[in-house]
Amino acid sequence: MQPLLRSNQSATTDRVLENPVSNAFEAVGLKKDFDDGAVQALRSLDLQIPEGEFIAITGPSGCGKTTLLQLLGALDRPTAGTLAFRGVSIPDLPDPSAYRSQEIGFVFQSFHLLPTFTALENVQIPMLETRMPSAKRRDRARELLKSVGLERRLNHFPSKLSGGERQRVAIARSLANNPSVLLADEPTGNLDSDNAVMILDLLTKIQQEKRMTLVLVTHDDRVAHRAARIIHMIDGHAVSDRQTGNGVCQ
Amino acid sequence: MSFVTVVFRGLIRRRTRTTLTLLGISIGIAAVVALVGLSRGLNKSWAAGMRARGTDVVVSNMTSSLVPKPFNATVRDRIAHLPHIAATCSLLVDLMSVENTEMIMVSGREWGGFTWANLKLISGRMPNDAQEKAVVLGRTAADVLKKKVGDPIQIETAELKVVGIVDGNAWVENGSVILSLPLLQEITDDQDRINVIDVRLTPGTSRADVQSLCEQINQLVPEARAIVASENLNQSEISRIVGAMSWSTSLLAVLVGVLGVMNTMLMNVFERTPEICVLLALGWKRRRIVELVLWESAILGLLGGIIGVFIGVAGVRLLGATPSIRGLLEPDIGIRLLAVSVAIAILVGVVSGLYPAWRSSRVTPSQALHG
Ligand SMILES: Nc1ncnc2c1ncn2[C@@H]1O[C@H](COP(=O)(O)OP(=O)(O)OP(=O)(O)O)[C@@H](O)[C@H]1O
């Protein structure tokens, strides 16, 4: 358990009100090299992401978007620079898995559902790391799937679901432990436009209802314009950072 | 759903692979059960046979083969005078092919010797004298040979008659064809040969006296060794060889099982690296992943062990029912041997899972999730 990070979970909605200017993430001079510096995926990135903001990250292939998400999610360590979540250094977290389990929900382009588990079971997987009793886990998973419109697909295996349905299961799964942050890497990249719109509507709705911090990586400008803010990256740098006018009135 | 569900889902994912792995371990464990059970049975039946014959000390040479090595009948006269010896009885014991049965214990006993005394007639009678061309059959031997009282029986070239069926109160005794020593010597054309001297001690002989008697016998008769019947055959060469063989063969079988499970679990870990990355991204601890791999391989071991124990017991039963084994030795498969075998299998599972589990803990979560 990470008491440092677990600020009064039931009051997620109050968080922004308590301290309206607080940042979820803050990066200064963030660098990430691969292969002993042969590849520089991130070169001195500065970034601030306030709590509860919907932010899109765009940029050409290979510019470092996925790398950035992985650093935010503590799946990898930066080569240099500082990166903090609510003021706590992410690379120095004593238990990154607890941080991921409690604060972070991941949504991937290719869904990454576990093929041998039903929709209902996939959603419960993250809850196995918590002390929740199994009946409660199942109830919660059922409710989450209901909230993404899949109450009639509970016992389907991923192979029997459409792409849009799979991504909705994945979104339900990312919400399993009621995280404060969603990190979505091209969540609509493998979907047709109708399904893409549906998934975006869903993510937007969840973000607004729960006042979650949503960091969404995309190639697609139309997708990016759903966000309140768009950061454009090229070659490991953030080259532009603009408000879209979304979300500010809400 | 719980953690256990995740463990079992991992196992049924590759059914064929899991089945083949289980088969591998279970054959190894079956070998342990069968070989150890048979070798322990051998020891136990010999010891029980000695006790049933009323023997306290056995003088024989078991170094070379399954039956004791023959020596001259005069050996008996060299030891009979030793202190504490109440009676002796010379025997010639051999595994022979009798009629359609490939191997059966044939036991020629000194006429009038004490080893005849414990045979209880079930039907018929004992031979009238040492020269009568007659045998008695242990009850199992009668069964195996399909003989009843009055039937003729051919041993080597001699035509004999079954005059009685006896209960000898021990597996080896019941599995034997029993006849007088001179008759068997005549049949085998070995007038002066015996290979076992059963010794009965005077009542109340102390352990120390028994020990020193054995030492004296061993000095007087270098061609044979004295073994105290109450200590089972553990010290004898033959039982040591059989024991070592059965354990080393078992060990080999178990080693094959370890390699099989390790291979399977390594393949599972490599194949599921992307899934492991997903689990880590979803907040699973590395320790959990390690536990998952170890539990999977432990369950493989457990299931393989249970199946193996069944195969082993069935195999030994089947073997014990074949005419060539039946009556020779009684497999000794106790619940403890079965429990130990299953425990070995679980250990095999856990040990084989260690390296794959370590590999699983080295997975870098970011790698599989790029793109
Ligand atoms: N594990 C790795 N080892 C070596 N190089 C890597 C590794 N991961 C990423 N890279 C390199 O780092 C750079 C940034 O990769 P990243 O996956 O972050 O790009 P991206 O912006 O997400 O691209 P895309 O839009 O195609 O997903 C690329 O040049 C990539 O080849």
Ligand SMILES: [Mg+2]
């Ligand atoms: Mg990417």
